[in-house]
Amino acid sequence: MKLIFEQSVPGRRGLKLPIADVPKAAPLPDNLVRFEPAQLPEVSELDLVRHFTGLSRRNFSVDGNFYPLGSCTMKYNAKVTENAAALFAGTHPMTALLPEGDTSAQGSLCLLLEVSRLLAEITGMDEVSCQPLAGAHGEMTGIMLIAAYHRAKGNKKKYVIVPDSSHGTNPASAAMVGYEVITIPSASYGDMDLDAYRAAMNGEVAAVMMTCPNTLGLFNPHISEICDIAHEHDALMYYDGANLNAILGKVRPGDVGFDVIHVNLHKTFGTPHGGGGPGSGPVGVKKALIPFLPGPRIVKHADGRCGLEKDNSQSIGRVANFFGNFGVIVKAYAYMTMLGREGLIQVSEQAVLNANYMLARLKGHFDVPFDQTCMHECVFSASRQVKQGVHAIDIAKYLIDRGYHPPTVYFPLNVKEAIMIEPTETESKETMDAFIEIMIEAARMAETNPDMLHEAPITMPVGRLDETKAAREQNVCFG
Numbered sequence: 001m002k003l004i005f006e007q008s009v010p011g012r013r014g015l016k017l018p019i020a021d022v023p024k025a026a027p028l029p030d031n032l033v034r035f036e037p038a039q040l041p042e043v044s045e046l047d048l049v050r051h052f053t054g055l056s057r058r059n060f061s062v063d064g065n066f067y068p069l070g071s072c073t074m075k076y077n078a079k080v081t082e083n084a085a086a087l088f089a090g091t092h093p094m095t096a097l098l099p100e101g102d103t104s105a106q107g108s109l110c111l112l113l114e115v116s117r118l119l120a121e122i123t124g125m126d127e128v129s130c131q132p133l134a135g136a137h138g139e140m141t142g143i144m145l146i147a148a149y150h151r152a153k154g155n156k157k158k159y160v161i162v163p164d165s166s167h168g169t170n171p172a173s174a175a176m177v178g179y180e181v182i183t184i185p186s187a188s189y190g191d192m193d194l195d196a197y198r199a200a201m202n203g204e205v206a207a208v209m210m211t212c213p214n215t216l217g218l219f220n221p222h223i224s225e226i227c228d229i230a231h232e233h234d235a236l237m238y239y240d241g242a243n244l245n246a247i248l249g250k251v252r253p254g255d256v257g258f259d260v261i262h263v264n265l266h267k268t269f270g271t272p273h274g275g276g277g278p279g280s281g282p283v284g285v286k287k288a289l290i291p292f293l294p295g296p297r298i299v300k301h302a303d304g305r306c307g308l309e310k311d312n313s314q315s316i317g318r319v320a321n322f323f324g325n326f327g328v329i330v331k332a333y334a335y336m337t338m339l340g341r342e343g344l345i346q347v348s349e350q351a352v353l354n355a356n357y358m359l360a361r362l363k364g365h366f367d368v369p370f371d372q373t374c375m376h377e378c379v380f381s382a383s384r385q386v387k388q389g390v391h392a393i394d395i396a397k398y399l400i401d402r403g404y405h406p407p408t409v410y411f412p413l414n415v416k417e418a419i420m421i422e423p424t425e426t427e428s429k430e431t432m433d434a435f436i437e438i439m440i441e442a443a444r445m446a447e448t449n450p451d452m453l454h455e456a457p458i459t460m461p462v463g464r465l466d467e468t469k470a471a472r473e474q475n476v477c478f479g
């Protein structure tokens with residue numbers, strides 16, 4: 001595919017600007033004026049349309065194909081939520097700062113408050129701030145809240161405990177806020193080793209960060225006990241709720257004993273993600289942490305109007321411009337209200353059912369490190385295929401040739417040759433069956449024609465990349 005600059009032909013035009021019908025502005029100073037014409041591609045509208053349509057076809061998206069990324073919930077996002085967000089697109093964020101009495105931002109402020117209320121209800125927390133812009137940002141905000149809580153109480157805290165199966169953002173968030181991280185190994189049954197946890201707990205632990213179900217898709221049966229042990233040492237329990245797909249309407253982390261949570265609207269709550277955003281990672285807290293929430297908090301006045309809380313000296317301050325990624329929050333509002341209570345419960349039931357279906361149908365063909373009922377995602381290992389010289393990465397690349405986005409591979413780190421699949425609730429049995437057939441085909445090919453897997457992908461504009469180099473030295477141009 002030719003770059004748009006390479007298609008340029010002098011004098012070709014796709015657009016003609018109208019003659020200016022306003023007076024010329026005062027002349028600009030010479031150092032700001034361009035004397036040479038800008039080097040822009042000169043192409044027709046049709047050239048341009050074909051160029052961008054061609055590029056968009058090379059983009060893999062859930063609108064086009066099945067996207068079984070574990071840990072990431074690439075579910076289909078109903079287009080109606082986009083319409084909802086568009087309703088608010090004309091509102092300038094500064095509107096919320098207009099003097100009291102101006103009603104222009106009432107709808108937006110009340111919506112933000114309502115989303116906070118709904119998320120608090122779903123997670124079992126007392127209050128939620130929608131400011132954080134992503135999951136990792138929500139985590140960092142949550143740990144900052146925990147640090148503020150301990151500071152206010154005069155607690156001397158130094159450590160944050162995370163299990164070894166945790167998402168990498170957990171230890172990173174704790175470290176960024178200045179804590180030392182203690183990592184607890186997984187026991188043979190896949191959950192955090194309880195004895196090692198007990199041994200690591202002490203009065204200097206500020207928080208325990210957990211994902212439950214964890215990144216192996218397993219729900220920890222000892223979770224209440226883990227919370228109790230933390231609370232005995234005034235350590236707070238942090239719930240990484242990036243992915244609530246398994247427990248929506250079933251379990252509320254706040255009821256189990258968690259004190260702080262973040263949720264990813266761009267995973268569980270039906271708003272698109274990928275390509276670096278925009279995301280939204282609201283953070284919820286129990287009563288004791290409300291004073292520290294990012295400000296200004298949105299409050300409801302006695303007369304029913306929504307407004308901004310006046311000074312709050314204990315707040316950790318703003319963590320985002322204005323009120324976070326507002327458009328994403330509107331989409332989540334549309335998603336939650338459209339589905340309602342019963343609908344949200346159905347989401348988690350279907351998500352868990354789909355993952356277990358995947359597990360049941362594929363476990364004869366791939367090794368299963370923890371053979372038990374899973375939650376919203378299931379983890380296989382390609383260790384059996386390794387004996388034929390085929391690795392998880394080869395299977396992942398082969399799936400690309402067959403029209404599927406690869407599942408997550410080599411994560412969680414505590415499973416060798418991990419292949420982690422999350423079908424999500426929005427995929428039909430037919431779609432899953434078609435994917436399962438290709439996975440089985442890959443497993444057979446590992447035995448009969450492993451080289452075919454080593455060569456994949458062969459249908460893409462680029463073949464195997466140096467994954468490390470691609471991540472460290474990004475160059476998105478090709479050709």
Ligand SMILES: *Cc1c(COP(=O)(O)O)cnc(C)c1O
Nearest residue numbers: 071134135136167169240242279
């Ligand atoms: C995705 C994810 C995160 C990070 O969320 P981002 O929005 O990508 O920053 C954290 N924890 C878990 C368990 C996740 O799945």
